[in-house]
Amino acid sequence: MMINTNRKVELIDITDKVQEEVRNKSISNGICVVSTPHTTTAIIINENESGLISDLLNLLNKLVPPGADYNHNRIDNNADSHLRAMLLGSSEAIPVIDGKLTLGTWQRIFFVELDGPRQRKANITLIRQT
Numbered sequence: 839m840m841i842n843t844n845r846k847v848e849l850i851d852i853t854d855k856v857q858e859e860v861r862n863k864s865i866s867n868g869i870c871v872v873s874t875p876h877t878t879t880a881i882i883i884n885e886n887e888s889g890l891i892s893d894l895l896n897l898l899n900k901l902v903p904p905g906a907d908y909n910h911n912r913i914d915n916n917a918d919s920h921l922r923a924m925l926l927g928s929s930e931a932i933p934v935i936d937g938k939l940t941l942g943t944w945q946r947i948f949f950v951e952l953d954g955p956r957q958r959k960a961n962i963t964l965i966r967q968t
């Protein structure tokens with residue numbers, strides 16, 4: 839799945855697209871793995887609430903401040919983006935039952951851009967239960 843991001847740091851709710859992919863593959867039971875091949879993006883599951891999203895961005899700024907003295911900045915000046923990606927993780931595995939992602943009422947799947955804007959990719963791998 840291709841994703842065009844619009845900001846330096848951005849959360850994009852991809853839940854509906856992932857569910858559509860599961861439906862298109864006609865998988866009834868199994869596991870859906872959503873992963874990102876980039877080193878400065880992440881995949882997370884949480885609530886899509888604007889206050890919570892800005893709380894996460896504030897937390898990332900506190901934990902990994904953009905202007906700090908990072909060794910990787912000698913290479914391409916985006917160490918903060920890599921470090922934030924490592925903290926959030928690059929994949930999520932979601933059980934599929936009766937063709938549906940088994941997410942809780944408030945759970946959504948987010949693609950997290952940490953060094954945008956860029957054209958990005960998220961991979962969806964389905965493992966069918968026999």
Ligand code: ZN
Nearest residue numbers: 914916917920
């Ligand atoms: Zn880099």
